[in-house]
Amino acid sequence: MNLIDRLRRSNGAATNSIMLTFVQVITTVLGLIVTKLLSVHFSLQEYGTYSQALLVTTTVTSLSILGLTNATNYFYNRTKDEQQQRIYVATIFSLQYIVGVGCGVLVLVLRTPISRYFGNDALIGILPIVAFTPLFTNLIQMYQTQFVSIGKAKVIALRNLVVSIIRLIAVVVACYVLYNIITVLFVILCLDIAQIIYLYFLFKRYKNPIAIKDSRFNLTREILAFSIPMSIYVLTNSLSRDIDKYVISAFANTETLAIYTNAAKVLPFDMLTASLITVLVPIVTRLINQQKYDEAKNVFKLYLRIGYVLTFIFVGGAIAVSKDLMRFLYAEKFLVGLPVFIVYLFVDMIRFANVTTILSGAGKTKTLMTVSVVTMLCNAVFNVLGYKLIGMLGPALVTLILTACMTLALLHVGSKEIKTRIVDLFDFKELGIICLEICIVGTLIYFLSSFMRARSVSYVVSLITCYGIYIVILITLNYKRAIQCYRQLNQYKG
Template sequence: MSKLSKRLAGASVDSLLLAFVKFFTLATGLLCTMILSHNLSLQTYGTYSQGNLVVTLCANATILGLADAANYFFNRSDGKRDLNAYANTVFTTQLIIGVATASVILICRNWIVGYFNNPLLEPVLLYVAFRPMLTNMTSILQVLIVSIGKAKLVAVRNAAFSALKLLAVFLTALATSDIVILFAILLALDMMTVAWFWLMFRKNRFSVRPVILDLTLVKEILSFSVPMALYVLTTSLTRQIGALIIGANESTDMYAIYANCATVLPFDVVSASFLTVMIPIVTRYIAHAEYDKARNLFKHYLAIGYLTTVTFSVACLVIAPEMVKILYGEKYLPGLTVFCLYLISGMAKFANLSLILSASGKTKMLMAVSSASVIVNAVTCVVGYQLIGLEGPALTTVGVYIVTMVVLLGLSLKELRGRWSDAFEAKALAYYIATLSAAAAVGMLIKHTLFTLGAPWLPSAIAVALFVTGVVLLTNRKSLAASLKAINSMK
């Protein structure tokens, strides 16, 4: 292999490619949100958000940890026969559950409409019903494709279909405000996505047959995946309880404001892309008790996470009012406090802290932590709404989420036979906090000065955000480069 080929290989390179494509994917997603928010009424956009909430909750409730199971068993199995059996059983199980879920949504659509007190939601549910199943099938197939070293195929697909979704949203906003048409197009794109991934996996490994269920493997798979499923569900509920409370008690207009402002912006794009490539690697390390390697990998993953995610979040926080206007429009400014609270929550999302416990098979531990968090959040969200109003559920959700992340980090380090000092490089972290604080303070001063002088708000806000981000990344470039190099050398 040539020197150039070697430099263009490795976990960091694959991850950065995925990060670039994921950034494009998320950018198109934000553009979709911006187009719809600026062009639809609050009621129409609220209906769109409620349809998406049904998809998200049902997908998370019915994935049953099967994507994690696909990774866990596929990377531990020996022989093509075992791989076929596990893949077929996982996919068939999801098909059965998905069809059942779609049936329940269709049967209960009047109850769902009544819960949100929004009759405009009923025709949307006809196209929403099968999207949870298709979303989960896509997740499972992506895991399988990444596991055979074809992460670039995932990147290509994500970029292409994101562009198609953006086109669909643009045409819908331009030609009509009928979101039923938009949901019909999104359903068709989901079907195309599953078909494409299935064909790619068949071409590169073997054909997954979604009608073959090996009953002898079901118990083994579900014993691993169900606790993981409860973790995913309770984590989703922790994030969505606020939206459910607002949806039941406020108007569709207010729900639209809360739904947008409570969205955690995808500033974890870099760390999330590293996670995609790292999952098989860390699973193998733990399976072979190579804890030193696993700890080192985890430490550099955390470093990349906070150096990017927290930096982007703080830069956005400095220009928060302007960011709301850019993303959603002035009519969403009543949700500014909610927006700021979820930016803080996004900082805690700098890393996926279920990675180690999931790779270790400790899904019951994940289930216990997440179950406790969702119970606490359910109670505090109701109390917060009664005491504060719209901001109450956001405030309590952020607090519970941060505490949960700290607990998961501690448990992950224990599983890796490590200590808190193994998670972070103390000097590098302290230097980062100092430079971040200084850049944010100077950025706020620059913004205030520019606005006082009457400078246009949009270019001024963008310039300030770029200044904060650039200063922090530039002053911490050595730490970032070291972590990228370390991860790239791991296999």
């Protein structure tokens, strides 16, 4: 049996995550191309309006999900009774239909006040196009959770790839044929509707369809008792992530928001760890529910290890070549946001330490809620102060500091849920060695990049050369660690 056949037949956690990552690399590249095309071919005013529409939909999505994605995972995996699974999942989906439609109508009714807040009348005509996008986005996420829970993560990977290709085609048409950025939002809406229909019928091939008639609304109280604290966490976490953009919108113009939005965009350095956590969510949930704390600790420790081995390396190199990278990803006109871009690279560096899986799997959603509410309130206060003191960079620095504090707090609480300590989840000696390697090689690469730029070498050539050298050196030094993590994780079946 050759390597491809072995990978196809394998259902280990690490194998699934690598397959997901492979597809995600392609979809991510397509997504970056989309951002590049929009950034280059439209003005800062047009791109800023587009960013405002996406900001509204992101917030409404977080508001309307009500923690139901986590509830789908929790209530499905806590029992093996298929009838109970079907009833709970159907009820959860029905709740999302009700809430999602309500929020969509609310956006339509409030589109004028929303546009007035952003100081952009163009939003009045755009918000009706995206009003129900949050509903479709949430339903897609819930279906994805179901496919992962039944061991069909590869189906989701293929879907993401197809959707990304279609979205790229729409952007090309918008840029080169219609010259209208609104086309992109309209195509996203149509894609979301098509995905819901496709996922519904595809799910019927593997399990009983998720039908409204199976709903039992007497379960609503039990479901919401779990999901509401989680929904507050998701909402406040989303607001904490986006509140800097709302501050920029309140105190600056649409063009400034366009610059900040791209500079503060989360880059996909956590692709492997994100795929891992997708595959490991049901595994960790079952281990915690079965009180197999040692196994849960081992799984999560391996996840964190591969997270800092890979994420730190890739982000460290990006910081060293940040100026060329920002020009490559966006356009020259966005370089005024370079300091914000660098700060957000550090935010990317610590995002891998995701412990919400442990806490939600253990049913500790109130803990998540408390931490996230405190973080959001701090964000609301200090983002405004940061902007008043040092301008656009202030909210970015506040986001970095509070993200680090929240991550440490959740790591501390999460470690207790699997009966261990935060210090036992990390190999600090190994972590120190990796950081030292990054600092030394990154510094050398930074000076090489500056030298090439001073000699008027193309930024594309400089970026590829410098980042390539950096990655080759760091991967050579650390590939054995990554392979070891892969082999150990692959013993856990999805």
